[in-house]
Amino acid sequence: MTVARQYVTEARRVVVKVGSSSLTTASGGLDADRVDALVDVLAKARSGGEKEIVLVSSGAIAAGLAPLGLARRPRDLARQQAAASVGQGLLVARYTASFARYGVRVGQVLLTTDDTSRRAHYRNAYRTLDQLLAMGAVPVVNENDTVATDEIRFGDNDRLAALVAHLVRADLLVLLSDVDGLYDGDPAKPGTSRIEEVRGPADLAGVEIGAAGKAGVGTGGMVTKVEAARIAAAAGVPVVLTSASHAADAFAGRDTGTYFRHTGRRSADRLLWLAHASTPRGALTLDDGAVRAVVEGRKSLLPAGIAAVDGDFTAGDPVELRDAEGRAVARGLVNYDSRELPLLLGRSTRDLARELGPAYEREVVHRDDLVVLNS
Numbered sequence: 001m002t003v004a005r006q007y008v009t010e011a012r013r014v015v016v017k018v019g020s021s022s023l024t025t026a027s028g029g030l031d032a033d034r035v036d037a038l039v040d041v042l043a044k045a046r047s048g049g050e051k052e053i054v055l056v057s058s059g060a061i062a063a064g065l066a067p068l069g070l071a072r073r074p075r076d077l078a079r080q081q082a083a084a085s086v087g088q089g090l091l092v093a094r095y096t097a098s099f100a101r102y103g104v105r106v107g108q109v110l111l112t113t114d115d116t117s118r119r120a121h122y123r124n125a126y127r128t129l130d131q132l133l134a135m136g137a138v139p140v141v142n143e144n145d146t147v148a149t150d151e152i153r154f155g156d157n158d159r160l161a162a163l164v165a166h167l168v169r170a171d172l173l174v175l176l177s178d179v180d181g182l183y184d185g186d187p188a189k190p191g192t193s194r195i196e197e198v199r200g201p202a203d204l205a206g207v208e209i210g211a212a213g214k215a216g217v218g219t220g221g222m223v224t225k226v227e228a229a230r231i232a233a234a235a236g237v238p239v240v241l242t243s244a245s246h247a248a249d250a251f252a253g254r255d256t257g258t259y260f261r262h263t264g265r266r267s268a269d270r271l272l273w274l275a276h277a278s279t280p281r282g283a284l285t286l287d288d289g290a291v292r293a294v295v296e297g298r299k300s301l302l303p304a305g306i307a308a309v310d311g312d313f314t315a316g317d318p319v320e321l322r323d324a325e326g327r328a329v330a331r332g333l334v335n336y337d338s339r340e341l342p343l344l345l346g347r348s349t350r351d352l353a354r355e356l357g358p359a360y361e362r363e364v365v366h367r368d369d370l371v372v373l374n375s
Contacts, residue, residue, distance in 0.1 A: 002255075008240060009253040011172035013133070016042065017056040017161035017228075018176045022244035023091075024059055029066040030094050034244070038176075039098040041247045042138070046104075052133045054168055055106075056141045056161040057095070063087030084145035095140050105137045110144040113160065113277035118316065118333065119369070122167070122270035129168050158228035159276060166235040166272050173232045173239045174250055175225050180243040182207070182226065182258040198260045201230070229260040231276055236266030271371040274331055278318035282311020282338055283328075284364070291323045294330050295372050300363035301332065303344040303352065313338045321365070330372045332365035 018038060025031050046053050061073060061080055064087025074080055092108045099106050109132075111125060132139045143160055158175065165173040185192035185208050198204060209222045229239040240250050242257025249256040286294065290305025301321065313319060314337050321330040336344070341364070344352060353361035 005253040005255065005259070007238065008172060008250065008259070011170075011238075012050070013052045013054075013168060013170045014045070014172045014174060015054045015056060015161055015165040015168065015170045016174045016176065016247075017157060018058065018244055019157070019178070020058040020062040021178045022176055023057070024062040030059065030063045030090060032094065032098075035094050036098050036101075038244055038247065039095070039101075041251065043099065043102040043104060044248070045251045046138075047102075054129060054133070054139050054141060054164060054170070055095070056157060056164055057091065058142070058157045059091050060084045060088040060142055060145060063090045063094075081145060088142065088145075091142075092140055095138075099138060106140050107132045107137045109139050109141045111141060111160065111164075112144050113163070113273065113279075119270065122273065126167055129164075133168075158224040159231065162228040162232040162235070162237075162239075163273055163277055165232050165237045166267075167270075169266070170237055173229070173237050174247070175228060175239060175241045176244040176247055177225065177241075178243055179222065180246055180257060182209070182222065182241055184208070195258050196255065198229070198233075198258060200261070200263050231272070233260045233262045234264040235272055236262045236264050238262045274318060274333070274369075275371045275373065278331065280311075280320040280331060281313035281317040282309070282334075283320040283322055284309055284334075284341075285322050285324065285326075286329070288324065291329055294321060294370065298367060298372070300367040301365040301370065302349055303341070303364055304346055304348050306341070306345050306364065309338055309341045309345070311338060319365070321370075328373055330370055332370035334365055335362050336364060 022038070023030060023034055042053050042055065045051050061083045064083035064085070065071075065073065067086050067090070068083055070079070070083060074083065088110075092106065095106050109125075109128060129139050141160070141164055143157060161173060161175065179187065181194045182198070183192045183194055195203070195207070204226070209226055225241055229241060232239050239260040240257050241260065242250050246256045284301070284306050285308040286301070286305050287307050290301060293299040293305065294301055307324070311319070313334060315335055317334055318331060319334045320328050321332060323329050344360070349361045349363075
């Protein structure tokens with residue numbers, strides 16, 4: 001067993017993500033045998049209290065197709081949300097029954113990526129998941145698709161799993177799909193081989209990564225899984241990418257799938273969510289001095305450094321911070337409404353406080369609510 005694979009077996013807190021195609025039939029509807037097979041592996045891995053498992057599970061929309069008489073995954077948001085509403089209950093009920101065979105309880109946790117980038121929500125999500133694990137339950141996590149305001153995006157749960165791994169301070173992320181690892185080309189073509197280990201971005205240079213899975217009920221593909229692995233690895237969490245049918249081999253440390261070494265340091269910072277999970281509601285254009293202060297000095301953004309305001313947002317929303325050329329340099333949670341800001345541009349907080357009151361002495365984006373991009 002390699003050192004990397006030994007690390008897999010020794011990981012205590014593990015986030016496991018499974019895709020729709022590994023849980024359902026091609027026509028929609030949960031496959032009870034597939035769910036039971038996955039639960040068998042997870043229950044064995046956590047037996048004896050050696051491991052804690054957080055399960056990020058797709059499948060809600062796929063599970064709701066057949067009960068609603070839908071032949072295929074709908075394209076419009078309203079019917080996706082309806083299918084998710086029906087399917088989420090069926091999905092959790094199936095997991096509840098399957099884990100009950102081992103005397104294990106499950107707890108449903110539905111997250112919205114926008115809310116979780118906010119400080120209070122981030123702390124609440126961590127406390128809930130941590131308490132469920134402390135009480136011996138298996139959290140079953142999914143995005144709250146039924147109330148999503150943006151279109152349910154391609155591969156969201158792969159990214160969500162990486163962020164949950166960071167949130168719960170996991171020792172390992174396991175991404176399960178219908179493909180047994182990352183290949184250096186199309187695995188359906190002769191001459192391609194499985195990549196056993198990725199030590200950093202350079203190992204992926206020139207690798208052809210497919211964007212679509214074999215099944216028709218999921219939305220993910222290898223592109224989203226590799227991106228999720230990159231996010232987790234950069235946050236200090238190593239990753240194993242393999243098929244659901246090889247999950248037992250992965251937990252046993254056998255040579256299966258692709259192992260991504262962690263490339264960054266572990267952090268409890270919620271700003272990873274702000275960078276990768278939030279959807280900006282608007283944009284602020286900064287002058288050169290403000291760009292330097294934010295990017296190089298890691299300082300808060302003040303009204304004096306803002307040249308223009310775009311979009312319709314309220315205090316607490318995520319916004320993009322751009323330089324004079326329109327390049328996104330940072331993202332942060334804004335402290336003012338978009339209607340207030342134009343009156344404050346270019347002015348010092350001292351002058352604003354003197355004229356409008358002490359409430360206007362606050363930063364537009366505080367440095368604790370700001371993440372620098374691509375630096």
